Amino acid sequence: MIVLDDSSLIGCGTLRACYLHPQNGKLIIKVPLPDREGGEEANNHELLSYQKIRQHHEELDHISHCHGFTETDRGAGLICDCIRDCNGDIAKTIWDVVVYQETCDIEELLEVATTLCDYLIANDLFLFDINLKNIVLKRTEDNGYRAYAIDLKGPYDNKEFLQLSSRIKFLARKKLKRRSKQLLERIVQFREQRELLKKMDK
Numbered sequence: 001m002i003v004l005d006d007s008s009l010i011g012c013g014t015l016r017a018c019y020l021h022p023q024n025g026k027l028i029i030k031v032p033l034p035d036r037e038g039g040e041e042a043n044n045h046e047l048l049s050y051q052k053i054r055q056h057h058e059e060l061d062h063i064s065h066c067h068g069f070t071e072t073d074r075g076a077g078l079i080c081d082c083i084r085d086c087n088g089d090i091a092k093t094i095w096d097v098v099v100y101q102e103t104c105d106i107e108e109l110l111e112v113a114t115t116l117c118d119y120l121i122a123n124d125l126f127l128f129d130i131n132l133k134n135i136v137l138k139r140t141e142d143n144g145y146r147a148y149a150i151d152l153k154g155p156y157d158n159k160e161f162l163q164l165s166s167r168i169k170f171l172a173r174k175k176l177k178r179r180s181k182q183l184l185e186r187i188v189q190f191r192e193q194r195e196l197l198k199k200m201d202k
């Protein structure tokens with residue numbers, strides 16, 4: 001069984017905590033947050049979603065790969081690739097850059113996020129949960145960024161009545177385009193409202 005240490009916590013989402021794998025720096029382990037319900041289900045949904053995506057795509061850019069479950073002292077952990085900058089630092093989320101970083105080139109971020117969204121749309125990767133905390137920005141050798149989706153549970157998290165967009169591709173594409181537009185709008189909005197968001201994030 002893998003023992004996780006508080007010092008290797010990378011970040012927390014709404015349902016899961018993400019730790020660096022203690023034996024392999026190229027991997028992370030997501031475990032359910034102890035005080036929330038649904039973390040285990042989120043891990044199951046993420047793995048299912050990843051496996052479904054892999055059925056149709058041999059190679060995947062812009063996506064953090066999942067490698068199945070492992071037992072940890074904090075519950076069943078989902079192992080995924082750890083996205084790192086070219087200098088080895090763990091990549092920051094768009095949220096971290098937009099809200100917490102003093103300087104940030106919004107035009108560049110919009111371009112990088114657009115490349116990710118176009119890729120998802122072109123490949124029918126219906127990740128509807130593309131918010132600022134679910135995408136990390138890997139620093140590349142040429143001092144640019146490459147965006148990666150790190151939270152893939154979205155397609156199984158469909159709260160719509162009858163879940164039509166999960167069944168009909170045409171509707172799914174429309175929804176993904178709406179979500180992409182929303183992401184770009186939020187990058188601009190959240191930068192403007194960053195002081196307020198920082199206070200609310202505490």
Ligand SMILES: Nc1ncnc2c1ncn2[C@@H]1O[C@H](COP(=O)(O)OP(=O)(O)O)[C@@H](O)[C@H]1O
Binds near residue numbers: 010017018134
């Ligand atoms: N593959 C990864 N590489 C680097 N950091 C990650 C990775 N996956 C998750 N994280 C970090 O963990 C946080 C929570 O992960 P996430 O999968 O979004 O959990 P939740 O389902 O609770 O929203 C992210 O916001 C990010 O900071």
Ligand SMILES: [Mg+2]
Binds near residue numbers: 013014134151
């Ligand atoms: Mg998330």
